[in-house]
Structures are given as C-alpha cells and as structure tokens.
Amino acid sequence: MATSFNRLPQALHMIARNPTQSSKKLGFSTFLSCAPSMDSSFSRLSLNHSGSKFGFSLDTRVRKEFIVRAEDNAEAEPEEAAVDGIVDTEGNVEEVVEVGEAKPMRKPRIKLGDVMGILNKKAIEVSEKVRPVPEIRTGDIVDIKLEVPENRRRLSIYKGIVMSRQNAGIHTTIRIRRIIAGIGVEIVFPIYSPNIKEIKVMSHRKVRRARLYYLRDKLPRLSTFK
Amino acid sequence: MAAALASRFSRGRSLIGSLSNAFSGLMNSSNGIMNGNILSQQQQRTFIQMGTTLKVVDNSGAKEVKCIQSLKANKKGARLGDIIVGSVKEAIPKGKVKKGKVVYGVVVRAAMQKGRVDGSQVKFDDNAIVVVGIKEKKKKKPEENKKNKVEFNQPTGTRVFGPVPHEMRNKKQLKILALAQHMV
Numbered sequence: 001m002a003t004s005f006n007r008l009p010q011a012l013h014m015i016a017r018n019p020t021q022s023s024k025k026l027g028f029s030t031f032l033s034c035a036p037s038m039d040s041s042f043s044r045l046s047l048n049h050s051g052s053k054f055g056f057s058l059d060t061r062v063r064k065e066f067i068v069r070a071e072d073n074a075e076a077e078p079e080e081a082a083v084d085g086i087v088d089t090e091g092n093v094e095e096v097v098e099v100g101e102a103k104p105m106r107k108p109r110i111k112l113g114d115v116m117g118i119l120n121k122k123a124i125e126v127s128e129k130v131r132p133v134p135e136i137r138t139g140d141i142v143d144i145k146l147e148v149p150e151n152r153r154r155l156s157i158y159k160g161i162v163m164s165r166q167n168a169g170i171h172t173t174i175r176i177r178r179i180i181a182g183i184g185v186e187i188v189f190p191i192y193s194p195n196i197k198e199i200k201v202m203s204h205r206k207v208r209r210a211r212l213y214y215l216r217d218k219l220p221r222l223s224t225f226k
Numbered sequence: 227m228a229a230a231l232a233s234r235f236s237r238g239r240s241l242i243g244s245l246s247n248a249f250s251g252l253m254n255s256s257n258g259i260m261n262g263n264i265l266s267q268q269q270q271r272t273f274i275q276m277g278t279t280l281k282v283v284d285n286s287g288a289k290e291v292k293c294i295q296s297l298k299a300n301k302k303g304a305r306l307g308d309i310i311v312g313s314v315k316e317a318i319p320k321g322k323v324k325k326g327k328v329v330y331g332v333v334v335r336a337a338m339q340k341g342r343v344d345g346s347q348v349k350f351d352d353n354a355i356v357v358v359g360i361k362e363k364k365k366k367k368p369e370e371n372k373k374n375k376v377e378f379n380q381p382t383g384t385r386v387f388g389p390v391p392h393e394m395r396n397k398k399q400l401k402i403l404a405l406a407q408h409m410v
Contacts, residue, residue, distance in 0.1 A: 148392060149344075156409075171345065173345075180389040180408050180410060181387070181388045181389045181407050181408045182387075182388060183335065183350055183354075183388045183389055184350065184351035185348065185349070185350055185351070185389060185410055186339075186348070186349050187346060187347065187348050187349075187410070188339070188346055188347040188348075189346050190344075190345040190346065193344055193345055193346070195344045216351070
C-alpha cells in the first residue's frame with residue numbers, strides 16, 4: 001500500500017501530462033481507484049491540488065461533484081486522526097496557507113554540526129575587522145609583511161608565488177614559494193594571523209592547477225621574483 | 227498501474243543515466259589510481275638521520291658531510307636547528323676541515339618543514355649544515371670529561387652561504403645569524 005501511496009503524486013503528474021485523455025470521468029475514476037483508503041486526508045488535498053491544475057478542463061460543477069464523492073469515501077471509513085471534517089477542501093487549503101504566512105518565521109535551530117562553521121566565521125569576521133584580507137588564489141604573486149617577534153625592529157618581507165591555498169576556516173593557509181639566495185624556500189602562512197601586517201597581490205600568473213607542486217622540479221627561474 | 231506508468235516514463239532517463247554512470251565509473255577508477263600514485267609521489271620529507279648526506283654551506287673546507295649521529299634526544303633524527311655528527315665525504319684541497327674528519331654541524335636548512343609558534347611552516351629545497359666543531363681523535367684527560375655539555379656555538383668557517391632561518395636564534399647560534407646572507 002505504501003508503494004502505491006508514494007507513487008500517487010507521480011501518477012497524478014503522468015495523467016496531467018498525457019494529452020490523449022479520453023474523458024474527464026475516466027480520469028477521475030483512475031484518481032479514485034489510485035487513492036488508497038488509508039490516508040484519505042492527504043489524498044483529498046493532493047487530488048484537490050491536481051484538480052486546480054486541470055482548471056482549463058474542469059467545470060466548477062464537476063469539481064464540486066468530485067469533492068462530494070471523496071467525502072463519501074471518507075465517511076464510509078471512519079478514522080480517528082487527521083480527519084478535519086473538511087466541507088470545502090479548497091477553502092481549507094487556502095486558509096492554512098494564509099495562516100502560515102501571517103505567523104512570524106521561526107528561527108532555525110543551530111545544529112551541532114554547524115557549530116564549528118559558525119565559530120570559524122565569527123573568528124574570521126573579527127580578524128577581517130582588524131585587517132581585511134584580499135582575495136588570494138593560486139598563481140598570485142604576493143608580498144607579505146610579517147612581524148617577527150624576535151626581529152621587532154622592522155617587518156620581514158616575504159614575496160613569492162602562491163603555490164596552494166588550504167581552506168580551513170580561521171586557519172586558512174597559503175604556501176608561498178620563492179628562490180632566496182639560490183635556494184628554494186616554501187613558507188606556509190595562515191592568512192588570518194595577527195602577525196601578518198599586510199598582504200598585497202602584486203601580479204598574477206596564469207596557472208591551470210590548484211596546487212603548483214610541479215614548481216619544485218622546475219627551473220629555479222620560474223620561482224624567482226624580484 | 228501507477229508503478230508501471232512511472233517506470234515507463236523514467237526508463238529513457240535511466241538508460242542514459244546508466245551509460246553516463248559507466249563512463250564516470252571508468253573515469254573515477256582511473257583518477258583514483260592516479261590520485262594514489264600522486265599521493266605516493268608527493269614526497270614526505272623526514273628527519274635527518276644516519277646516512278643522510280648534507281651540504282656544507284660555510285667556508286670551513288668541507289663540501290659534503292654524511293650524518294653519523296643526531297645529537298638530539300629524539301630517536302627519529304635531527305631537524306632544522308639540531309646538531310649532528312657527520313663524517314666529511316668531500317672537501318676542498320686546502321681547508322681547515324679535511325676529508326674523513328668527523329665534525330659537528332648544525333642543520334641550517336632542512337627539506338622537512340619546521341613549524342613555528344605563529345602557525346607558519348618553513349621548508350627548504352635541500353639539507354645543509356654549518357660546521358661548528360671538529361671531533362678530536364686523541365684520548366681526553368679525565369678532568370675534561372667532567373664538562374659533559376659542550377656548547378657548539380662557534381662555527382669553524384667565517385662565511386655562511388644561502389638563507390638561514392630564524393630558528394637559529396632559538397638555538398643560540400647567533401654567530402651564524404650574524405654571518406648570514408639572508409634570513410628567512
């Protein structure tokens with residue numbers, strides 16, 4: 001029974017799309033035969049919905065006939081719950097919809113899985129207020145000014161190409177590569193760190209990867225930035 | 227009857243779906259294998275241990291050193307900033323340090339990433355040391371053995387080449403920092 005019940009809306013749509021329907025009466029008889037006797041309230045509502053789709057082919061008279069027929073079915077099989085005693089099912093549907101809109105929207109409950117995401121967002125907001133972070137993507141050539149606690153006199157400057165960007169909320173990091181004094185150096189920076197005083201995108205190189213690990217095997221010339 | 231109608235309607239869709247599924251299945255399997263290879267190809271850099279050859283980046287005379295022992299308590303090996311004992315495998319003809327000598331060196335560049343307190347990490351493209359002491363072969367007198375901890379602060383050479391990380395400051399290698407060309 002459950003399967004036929006689930007298929008019901010699909011069945012209704014099938015019939016709605018089928019233009020070669022013989023007669024209205026035939027259509028309704030199929031509706032009624034499909035309608036399971038279990039949950040007649042739902043079937044009534046869905047039938048009514050499909051009835052409204054059939055607006056072009058239905059007369060109001062026929063619609064009312066159909067409603068009366070459905071109600072007879074309900075009264076024949078008494079049920080305890082969910083029988084709203086609907087006289088005019090159409091009117092009831094409209095009423096329900098209006099009441100729903102008039103009530104203020106209930107605040108969505110915060111699920112346990114969302115907590116980390118919300119905390120990360122809040123932390124990022126706080127960090128952005130102090131220092132906004134520009135949009136950084138792989139292939140950008142950036143200039144980072146870092147305050148090193150040991151070297152408090154002046155800011156260290158790190159320049160290089162962004163090899164990768166790992167998104168992890170507040171610990172979103174970028175990996176910078178550069179050839180310094182003949183040796184390739186890769187440094188991973190957390191971009192929302194308070195130690196970073198400035199990030200500036202100098203230029204951009206067209207790359208077709210998200211992670212440029214191939215630069216390690218390539219000529220040093222490709223990782224040199226003045 | 228409803229079921230039959232539904233199946234008839236969706237049969238065309240499902241056929242196409244299955245074809246595309248087969249294609250994507252093939253693609254996924256080949257990509258999966260590639261991903262496995264790529265992951266294994268991504269080098270996992272590890273510690274500097276016995277047998278690791280390191281470059282020497284000062285003008286002490288040695289050119290290449292093979293690690294014999296890492297003086298760190300960590301049984302896995304030495305990292306950036308640690309002291310190692312090494313045997314000189316290659317040296318310039320006229321230098322302070324000759325081939326075959328056993329030397330102490332401090333690791334100034336390591337291919338394995340070193341984490342810093344602010345969350346950043348640094349890694350270099352090669353492994354390199356600066357010689358900070360030469361081991362003497364002659365027998366030590368008993369009084370000298372009392373001083374257990376020997377500080378390796380003074381590099382044997384007078385110049386250091388290449389970039390040097392800030393970790394040297396934590397390891398009290400201030401002379402190396404002073405001689406460095408570039409500090410990372």
